[in-house]
Amino acid sequence: MKRHLLTALLVLTMTQVAHADLKGYVLSSAIWNSTTIPVCWENLSDSTSAQRTVVRNAIKQTWETYSGLNFTGWNQCSSSSNGIRIGVKDTGPHTMGLGNNIAGMTNGMVLNATYKNWSKSCQGREDWCSTRIAVHEFGHALGFAHEQNRGDTPAWCLPCSTDADCSSSEYCDNGTCNQGSDGDTYVGSWDTESVMNYCNPSWNGDGELSFTDIETVQRFYGEAKVRLKNVSENQCIYGSSDSLDATHWGCWNDPAFVYKMKSFGKNKVQLVEETTGKCLYINSAGNVGHWECWNDPYMYFAIDKTDDGYQRLRGIETGRCLYTPDGNGGKVKSWACWNDPGFKFDLNY
Numbered sequence: 001m002k003r004h005l006l007t008a009l010l011v012l013t014m015t016q017v018a019h020a021d022l023k024g025y026v027l028s029s030a031i032w033n034s035t036t037i038p039v040c041w042e043n044l045s046d047s048t049s050a051q052r053t054v055v056r057n058a059i060k061q062t063w064e065t066y067s068g069l070n071f072t073g074w075n076q077c078s079s080s081s082n083g084i085r086i087g088v089k090d091t092g093p094h095t096m097g098l099g100n101n102i103a104g105m106t107n108g109m110v111l112n113a114t115y116k117n118w119s120k121s122c123q124g125r126e127d128w129c130s131t132r133i134a135v136h137e138f139g140h141a142l143g144f145a146h147e148q149n150r151g152d153t154p155a156w157c158l159p160c161s162t163d164a165d166c167s168s169s170e171y172c173d174n175g176t177c178n179q180g181s182d183g184d185t186y187v188g189s190w191d192t193e194s195v196m197n198y199c200n201p202s203w204n205g206d207g208e209l210s211f212t213d214i215e216t217v218q219r220f221y222g223e224a225k226v227r228l229k230n231v232s233e234n235q236c237i238y239g240s241s242d243s244l245d246a247t248h249w250g251c252w253n254d255p256a257f258v259y260k261m262k263s264f265g266k267n268k269v270q271l272v273e274e275t276t277g278k279c280l281y282i283n284s285a286g287n288v289g290h291w292e293c294w295n296d297p298y299m300y301f302a303i304d305k306t307d308d309g310y311q312r313l314r315g316i317e318t319g320r321c322l323y324t325p326d327g328n329g330g331k332v333k334s335w336a337c338w339n340d341p342g343f344k345f346d347l348n349y
Contacts, residue, residue, distance in 0.1 A: 025150050025183040025196070030099025030143035031220050038073045038083030042107060046088040051113040051130065055086075057309035058131040058207060059138050062195075065303065065311070065347050066214045066261065068222030069142075077106075084109055084141050090117045092169075093133045098181050099143025109137055132195075132204040139196045142217065145183035147197035148176060152190050157199035187216050193266070211266045224261040225274070226347040227251060230324040231310055233342070237280070237324065237332055239273030239290055246280060246288045246332040248324040258349065267302045268316060282315035288322060288332040303347070304337070310344040312337060 041052060056074055063069055077085050087107035095102055095109045102108030111134060115122035122129035148157050151174060158177035160166050166177035179198075192200060193210035209217075218224070228237040229251055236251035239259070251257060258274040271280040272293060279293035280301070293299065297317040304312040304321075313322040320334035321343040337343060 025145045025147055026185040026187060026216065026220065027098045027143050027145060027181065027183045028185045030097070030101050032100050032103075032142070035068045035221050036070045036072060038081065039071050040073050040075055040077035040081045040083065040085055042077050042085055042087040044076050047113045051088075051126075053309070054127045054130045055111060055134040058134040060309055061305045061311065062135050062207065062209050063138055063142065063217055065226070066209060066224050066263065067217040068224065069217070070349075084138075086111055088113050090114055092118050093137055095137055095140040098140055098145060098183075102141060109141055111137065132207040135195050135207045135209070136204045139213070140180070143183075143220070144196050144216065145181060146179055147191055147194045148199055149173070149178040149180070149182050150186065150190055152186075153199075154190065187219065188212060208267065211263060211268075214263045214266075218263070224347075225258055225349045226261060227257045227349055228259060228271070228313065228322075229346045229348060230322075231341065231344040231346050233324045233327075235324040235328070235330075237322070239276055239278065239280075244289045244291065246290055247329055248332050249328050261303075264300065267304075268300050269303060270299050271301055271313075282318050282320050282322070282334045284318065286318065286320055286334045288334055306339075306344055308344075310346055312343045313345055 059071055064071055082104040084102065085104065085106055085108050087110045089110050090112055091110065093111050096105055112118055113126065113130065115126060115129065119129065153176045155175055159175060160172035160177045163172045166172055170177040170179045191197060191210060191212050193205060194200065194213050195205035195209060230248065234250065235248040236257045238247050238249050239256050256273065256275050260272045260274060262270045262272055264270065270293060273280065273290055276290065277293065278290035279299040280290055281296065281298045282288050283298050298315065300316045302314045302316050304314050306312060314337050315334065318334065319337065321337035322332055322334055323342045324330065324332055
């Protein structure tokens with residue numbers, strides 16, 4: 001089986017293609033039968049805790065945040081460890097197959113941490129590279145093939161006439177250079193913005209899932225359900241039919257703390273409280289509440305990453321971020337976003 005070897009920092013000249021509603025390339029037989037997938041490291045001494053945290057945060061803020069997936073463990077592998085087993089080597093990152101085909105496979109995924117031999121251009125920005133690579137490789141581990149392997153890939157993407165026109169890890173297929181195993185299920189049209197597409201003008205999509213990466217992972221692993229937990233205050237945003245105001249309380253097992261994330265574009269979501277079906281909003285005055293969901297610009301949020309694995313909830317129309325002052329029962333408030341720990345949320349369920 002050909003490895004899914006990541007080509008480092010590929011520079012392309014391209015023409016923008018039309019954006020379709022939903023795209024992806026999936027090996028349906030490789031989809032995991034559980035949304036809880038264990039992850040472990042083959043040898044902890046091959047990387048530092050900080051290097052492993054970069055990978056963990058990259059996955060938490062992408063595939064895990066926007067779907068029903070829950071990656072567990074992240075400790076030293078044992079001989080019986082199932083799930084995704086990660087080896088760390090100074091070689092080209094890859095997976096040894098798609099999706100559940102690597103379950104329990106020693107070094108089923110290989111990541112790089114130092115870049116001293118492979119992709120030396122990553123030296124000095126190791127975390128930057130590791131984030132983008134991890135998001136791409138975990139896409140393979142979920143059963144998603146390279147987007148450029150699709151039969152409807154445009155001719156400008158990695159054109160070739162023979163295998164000799166491609167890199168050593170690629171092969172020429174239908175006029176384009178392909179790599180690794182193919183999928184068997186097309187989801188919509190070809191997606192130039194996918195993190196799985198070598199012809200993305202931003203390397204691995206800058207580690208940010210495209211709108212249709214999100215739609216694809218939700219189709220196969222379920223929609224995202226989260227609690228909006230403020231990290232500094234340890235308070236969760238609460239939705240109640242008794243009040244239009246959004247309040248916050250100490251988090252506990254109450255369905256009124258649960259929100260569905262409905263995606264409407266790249267980093268554009270509505271936060272729908274599960275018990276009432278109402279949407280969270282920030283109005284023009286900066287007030288925060290819930291109302292019947294509709295196409296209101298004040299109901300759309302961006303989920304902005306922080307460097308330490310958390311997120312800020314930013315109203316797209318107002319540019320203001322949510323925070324939870326005043327203790328139990330206080331009103332959720334908004335303010336101009338900046339690097340303040342009070343704006344940090346942990347989106348967990």
